[in-house]
Amino acid sequence: MNLRRFLCLFNRHRPNRNRTKWNGHFYTSKCEACGQPVYRLGKQKWRKDNQEAPGKV
Ligand SMILES: [Zn+2]
Numbered sequence: 507m508n509l510r511r512f513l514c515l516f517n518r519h520r521p522n523r524n525r526t527k528w529n530g531h532f533y534t535s536k537c538e539a540c541g542q543p544v545y546r547l548g549k550q551k552w553r554k555d556n557q558e559a560p561g562k563v
Contacts, residue, residue, distance in 0.1 A: 510539035519552040
């Protein structure tokens with residue numbers, strides 16, 4: 507199994523740095539390993555876009 511994909515299963519995504527964007531609330535990008543949209547939750551913490559987003563409360 508691809509190690510990076512494996513990490514994705516644990517919601518540890520690796521965003522493409524060149525595609526990181528600031529959307530006014532948080533950084534968003536696309537995971538290089540699984541290709542899914544992700545957002546930055548904190549330092550080295552990226553979560554899938556379809557999960558609870560910060561400020562969405
Ligand atoms: Zn991923």
